Amino acid sequence: MVLEQIIFLVLAVLATVSALGMISMKDPVHSALLLVFTFFNLAAIYLVLGAEFLAAIQILVYAGAIVVLFLFVMMLLQVRPGPSFYKLRFFQSRVGPVIALVFLAEVLLVVFASSFMLNGGRITNPANTQAAQVAAAVRYSTEAVVPFTDANGNTVGGTGLGLKENVTSGHTALLGKELYSTFLFPFEIASLILLIAAIGAIVIARRSLEHDAGDERGPTEVGRGLSLAGPMPGSPQAIEMEELDKELAAKNPKAGRGEERRLIMKK
Amino acid sequence: MSFLTNTLLQISTAKPSFSGDDLYRILPELIVLVMAVLIVILDLFLPKRSRPALGYLAIAGYVAALVATASLFYYGNPNKTSFSGMFIRDDFSSFFEIIFLISGILVVLVTPSYSLKRGIPIGETYAIQAFSVLGMMIVGASGDLMAIFVGIELTSICSYILTGFARNDPGSAEGSLKYFLLGIFATAILVYGMTWTFGMTGSTNLVAISQSIQRNGLATDPGLTLGMLLMVVGFGFKIAAVPFHLWTPDAYEGAPTPVAAFMSVGPKAAGFAALLRVLIQGLPELAAQWSVIIAVLAVLTMTLGNVVAIAQTSVKRMLAYSSIAHTGYIMVGLAAYANTSSPERQNDAISSVLIYSLIYVFMNMGAFAILIYVQNRQGGPDVDDFDGLGTWAPGIALAMAFCLLSLTGIPPTGGFLGKFYVFRAAIDNGYTWLAIVGVLNSAVSAFFYLRIIYTMYFNPLKDEARAKLQPTKTGFITAGVVVICIAILLLGIFPDPALNLARDGANPLIYVVRATSGS
Numbered sequence: 001m002v003l004e005q006i007i008f009l010v011l012a013v014l015a016t017v018s019a020l021g022m023i024s025m026k027d028p029v030h031s032a033l034l035l036v037f038t039f040f041n042l043a044a045i046y047l048v049l050g051a052e053f054l055a056a057i058q059i060l061v062y063a064g065a066i067v068v069l070f071l072f073v074m075m076l077l078q079v080r081p082g083p084s085f086y087k088l089r090f091f092q093s094r095v096g097p098v099i100a101l102v103f104l105a106e107v108l109l110v111v112f113a114s115s116f117m118l119n120g121g122r123i124t125n126p127a128n129t130q131a132a133q134v135a136a137a138v139r140y141s142t143e144a145v146v147p148f149t150d151a152n153g154n155t156v157g158g159t160g161l162g163l164k165e166n167v168t169s170g171h172t173a174l175l176g177k178e179l180y181s182t183f184l185f186p187f188e189i190a191s192l193i194l195l196i197a198a199i200g201a202i203v204i205a206r207r208s209l210e211h212d213a214g215d216e217r218g219p220t221e222v223g224r225g226l227s228l229a230g231p232m233p234g235s236p237q238a239i240e241m242e243e244l245d246k247e248l249a250a251k252n253p254k255a256g257r258g259e260e261r262r263l264i265m266k267k
Numbered sequence: 268m269s270f271l272t273n274t275l276l277q278i279s280t281a282k283p284s285f286s287g288d289d290l291y292r293i294l295p296e297l298i299v300l301v302m303a304v305l306i307v308i309l310d311l312f313l314p315k316r317s318r319p320a321l322g323y324l325a326i327a328g329y330v331a332a333l334v335a336t337a338s339l340f341y342y343g344n345p346n347k348t349s350f351s352g353m354f355i356r357d358d359f360s361s362f363f364e365i366i367f368l369i370s371g372i373l374v375v376l377v378t379p380s381y382s383l384k385r386g387i388p389i390g391e392t393y394a395i396q397a398f399s400v401l402g403m404m405i406v407g408a409s410g411d412l413m414a415i416f417v418g419i420e421l422t423s424i425c426s427y428i429l430t431g432f433a434r435n436d437p438g439s440a441e442g443s444l445k446y447f448l449l450g451i452f453a454t455a456i457l458v459y460g461m462t463w464t465f466g467m468t469g470s471t472n473l474v475a476i477s478q479s480i481q482r483n484g485l486a487t488d489p490g491l492t493l494g495m496l497l498m499v500v501g502f503g504f505k506i507a508a509v510p511f512h513l514w515t516p517d518a519y520e521g522a523p524t525p526v527a528a529f530m531s532v533g534p535k536a537a538g539f540a541a542l543l544r545v546l547i548q549g550l551p552e553l554a555a556q557w558s559v560i561i562a563v564l565a566v567l568t569m570t571l572g573n574v575v576a577i578a579q580t581s582v583k584r585m586l587a588y589s590s591i592a593h594t595g596y597i598m599v600g601l602a603a604y605a606n607t608s609s610p611e612r613q614n615d616a617i618s619s620v621l622i623y624s625l626i627y628v629f630m631n632m633g634a635f636a637i638l639i640y641v642q643n644r645q646g647g648p649d650v651d652d653f654d655g656l657g658t659w660a661p662g663i664a665l666a667m668a669f670c671l672l673s674l675t676g677i678p679p680t681g682g683f684l685g686k687f688y689v690f691r692a693a694i695d696n697g698y699t700w701l702a703i704v705g706v707l708n709s710a711v712s713a714f715f716y717l718r719i720i721y722t723m724y725f726n727p728l729k730d731e732a733r734a735k736l737q738p739t740k741t742g743f744i745t746a747g748v749v750v751i752c753i754a755i756l757l758l759g760i761f762p763d764p765a766l767n768l769a770r771d772g773a774n775p776l777i778y779v780v781r782a783t784s785g786s
Contacts, residue, residue, distance in 0.1 A: 110489045185350035189405060189417040192300075193424060196398050199307065200428030203391045 008048055015041035028079050032070045039063040053172040289349035292356040294339070295332040295364055296404050299371075302328025303397035310390030318390045319383065322743070325375045325393045329400070333368045336361050340768075346775065348410055352472045355410040355775075362621055362772030363407030363540045370533045370628045371400040376747030377636045378525040380643055380740045387432050387523055396529060399425035403537035410548075412461045412471040415541050419457070419505060422534050423450055429529070430522040442521020449514045450504070457501025463494030464549075473549035486552040495553055498545060499560060505538035506594050509567040519587035524642060527583065528635030531590040532628045539597060539624055543617065547604065547776045558605030561598050562701055569595030569708040577715050582638055583648040585715060589674060590631060592712060597623050599698070599705050600689040606696040610777050616696060617773035619688035622766055626673075626681040626758050633670035633751035636744055637663055643739035645732065653719055655728030659736070664723045666748045671716040673755050676709050681758030688766075 015038050022034040039062045046055035073079075179187055290297070305328075306321050313321070340361040348355050374396055382389050402421030409415045427450060431443030465471050467490045468479040485491050504511040519527040546557050572592030579585035597620055604616035638648060640663055645652040657664040673682030686709060693702040758765055 107493070110493045113489045182351040183353075183413060185353035186411075186413040186417045189402075189414070189421060192398065192401070193417065193421050196395065196421065196424055196428070199391060199395065200424070203388055204428065204431050204434065 004048060008045065011041050011044050011048070015045070028074055029071070032067055032074065035070075036063050036067050039067070053175055288345075289354070292339075292345060292347070292349050293354060293408075295335045295368075296401060296408075298328060298332040298335055299368075299397055299401045299404065302332075303394050303401060306390060306394040306397060310394065313390070319379050321390050321393050322375050322379055325397060326372055328397065329368050329371045329375070333365065333372075336364045336368065340365075340771075352474070353411045353414040354405075354408050356408060357775035358771040359540075359543075359773070359775045360404075360408030362768060363536065363624075364404050365768075366536050366625050366628055367400050367403040367407065367533055369625075370529065370536070370632065371396060373628070373632045373636075373747055373751065374525055374529040374533075376743045376750075377528060377632070377639050379743055381523060381525050381639045382432075384643060384739070385433060385523070386435065392429065392432060392525075395425045395429055399429070399529070399533065403533055403540070406537045407540040407544075409541075409544065410473050412464065412473070412476075412545070412549075415544065416458065416461065419537065419541060420454065422537055423454065423505065426450075426526075426530050426534055429526040430518050432526065433521075433523045436521070438521040439523065440521070442518045446514045446518040453501050453504030453511065456497050456504075460494045460497025460499075460501060463490055463497065467491045467494060473544060476549045477551055480550070480552045491550075491553065492556060495546075495550055495557055496560070499542075499557065499564075502538050502542045502545070503564060506535050506542070506597075507591050508564050508594050508598065509571045509591065512568070512571075512591050512594075515591055516584055516587045519590075520581065520584050524583065524635060524639045524648070527587070528632055528639075531586070531631050531635070535590070535594065536624045536628065539601070539620060542601065543620065543776060546601070547617070554605035558602050561605075562602035562698060565595045565598035565602055565701065566704050567595075568592065568598060569705060573708045573711045573715075576712070579715070580650055581648050582641075582650055582653065582719065585650075586631070586634060586638065589712065589715075592708065593627055593631070593674075595708070596686060596689055596705060597627070599693050599701050602701060603689075603692040603696040603698050606698060612692075612696055613777050614770055614773045615688070616692040617776055618766070618769040619685075619692045621769040621772050622762075623685040623689055625765060625769070626685040626755070629751050629754045629758070630670050630673040630680070630682050633666065633748060633755065634674060636747050636751065637667040637670065640739065640741065640744050640748075644736050646735070646737065650719060650722055652732075653722045654726040654732065656723040659728055659733070663748070666752050667723065668720045669752055669755065671720055673759070675713045675716045679756070679759050681755045681762070684759060684762050 018034045018037040018041065022031045022038060025031045025034060039058060043055040043058040043063070046052075046058060302325065306324060309321060309324070310318060339356065340358065344357050344361055346355075346357045375393060378392060378396075379389060381387075382392055399422050402418045402423075402425065405418035406415055406422065409418055427443055427447040430446050431439055433439035461471070464476060467485055467488060468476045468483075470476055470479060480486055480491065500511060504514075507515045519531065522530065546554075546561075550557065569592050572588045572590075572595060576585050576588035576592065579588060600616055600620040600623060603619070604613055607613060607616075640660070641652050641656065642648050644660075653667075656667065669680065673680035676682045676686040686705070690702040690705055693699070693705070
């Protein structure tokens with residue numbers, strides 16, 4: 001038990017320090033690497049808690065996919081080190097930390113004042129096990145919304161896949177079972193969210209709007225403006241493209257410039 | 268071997284996660300889902316000229332879902348939970364589904380003339396709007412924090428995307444990015460609140476949460492209060508309540524006007540549905556606390572929205588602030604709920620929120636529809652562009668005047684009744700000061716609404732502006748405006764059917780609260 005606590009403390013301190021480092025580094029690449037380190041520490045804490053599946057997911061999804069995405073974006077956009085924290089605007093650099101400290105104090109106050117501590121942890125509190133049973137009764141009943149108006153406080157409804165029976169079958173199995181039974185509905189909706197995000201990303205990142213230009217008139221007079229799809233005006237890529245356009249126009253004034261440019265860019 | 272048999276036994280005795288009944292209960296949602304996916308697929312294969320015809324498919328889908336909802340409502344909702352308590356089919360969810368589907372139909376009517384003129388992809392617009400409506404329907408019918416969260420996210424992500432659809436317009440990208448960054452921050456706060464609530468009560472199911480609060484005496488626990496506060500902040504962002512409204516003017520101004528119209532009615536109503544479910548169904552024991560918070564937020568929201576709206580020169584931005592102000596009026600009804608224990612009074616309060624949300628869909632959508640018409644003809648959304656509308660488009664001007672009078676709350680319109688019910692609920696339940704603030708705010712709002720009516724009828728159209736008037740297709744918009752005006756008039760002079768629906772819709776929440784408090 002003591003060993004467990006020592007391991008937890010070491011991991012927690014490391015995670016906190018690297019998280020602080022992440023937000024105070026000037027170079028975004030350093031920040032991203034410290035973020036990976038934070039995620040690894042969190043994953044180790046999950047392991048200590050016996051949640052091996054979450055730990056694996058934490059490393060695969062967060063440390064793996066998401067941070068790699070960050071690094072790719074930084075590489076493609078050539079992000080330079082930003083200004084030091086204290087050179088930011090007055091509000092952000094002075095008032096921000098104060099607000100953060102106030103919020104931290106608030107959360108700490110709540111943690112110490114609420115019944116977490118008093119009852120030696122809610123999860124082991126017998127009253128809470130009862131609450132979990134009630135929750136299960138609500139979950140697995142397809143009867144009226146309120147099936148348990150029973151005054152004795154006895155739980156009404158089937159045992160179903162209640163959390164208690166499955167503790168022996170391992171965390172991963174439990175998680176999978178819950179995900180595809182109790183949480184099937186939100187799980188399916190989450191797939192719709194992914195679909196929508198993909199459609200939206202394609203529409204917004206598509207290079208030209210000409211295919212959709214109206215039946216009534218051509219593209220509007222508003223001009224290209226700062227489109228999310230094109231290169232940033234003034235960036236090296238944009239200048240390169242403009243030069244390419246000019247060259248092509250000089251060579252062959254009639255041809256559709258966009259098409260050829262695309263062909264050349266491909267080469 | 269015994270392990271294997273045990274496992275097999277477990278699998279065979281495990282309850283199925285859903286049944287045919289469950290599918291029947293989510294029929295309206297399924298119809299909208301099928302319609303949305305069909306639009307996505309057909310959009311790929313149709314030639315660009317015939318893509319606007321997808322609007323008919325969208326309307327057909329919404330109408331079919333509306334018929335399904337209405338018949339479930341009419342033949343008596345089962346009032347039962349599906350999918351392990353995630354989804355509740357009751358009169359409350361049906362009422363909100365009707366609101367969302369109507370706003371879906373109206374936005375399909377006002378979209379094409381704006382989007383086609385500006386080269387905004389029309390098929391994807393319809394599809395994403397439909398997914399957004401689906402998300403709202405899920406929020407309205409959810410009985411669990413998880414379902415509320417995924418529903419709200421589905422709707423919000425659709426809104427971020429739709430805001431950025433006018434890619435030729437830098438304002439659209441700016442509005443979309445601001446909305447997205449602030450939106451995900453608000454979502455993080457919302458989820459943090461949900462985790463606290465789950466941590467304190469041991470469940471994400473709303474009914475189980477209220478049970479657990481009672482059994483464990485958690486009503487005064489600071490941890491639960493923190494969870495409630497954080498959730499109110501998260502939902503407050505979604506309904507654009509002050510001080511979480513900062514995204515609203517920029518997002519509305521940058522978004523294509525039909526999208527702004529949609530965001531101002533649909534996702535806002537969905538935010539209210541979620542607030543009602545969470546606060547009344549999940550946290551009724553904390554009513555004394557959240558009622559005060561909601562009342563204070565309502566005062567701030569009404570006052571700031573109306574006062575800042577006066578200073579706007581762009582009608583689009585003015586309508587953005589006006590939509591903030593209307594959030595405040597609706598919150599008055601929610602605050603009024605908590606001060607009473609009589610079921611009739613509670614029903615008054617909740618049904619006033621429901622009926623106001625319904626009326627607001629029509630009147631705000633109407634104002635935006637006519638703004639779209641003027642933008643198509645004149646090119647801009649400014650107050651000046653409404654000069655002399657009464658002479659060059661008399662019918663449209665009359666409809667605009669009607670919608671604006673309704674937004675102000677002048678008697679023969681639906682807007683008056685909405686305000687009347689909300690303020691009456693507040694006075695009945697001991698929030699007289701809140702009702703007084705609301706009425707004063709309505710008086711302030713008359714200033715900027717009536718200024719547009721003045722501009723339309725008393726400012727002449729300048730000759731150079733007349734020469735620049737552009738032609739526009741008006742078929743769909745006119746149809747939409749006619750429907751809206753008839754609806755506002757009917758709700759104003761003959762409100763009983765809608766009011767009875769709203770009363771039915773409010774009942775399930777009260778029933779749940781009474782049943783869980785053991786009486």
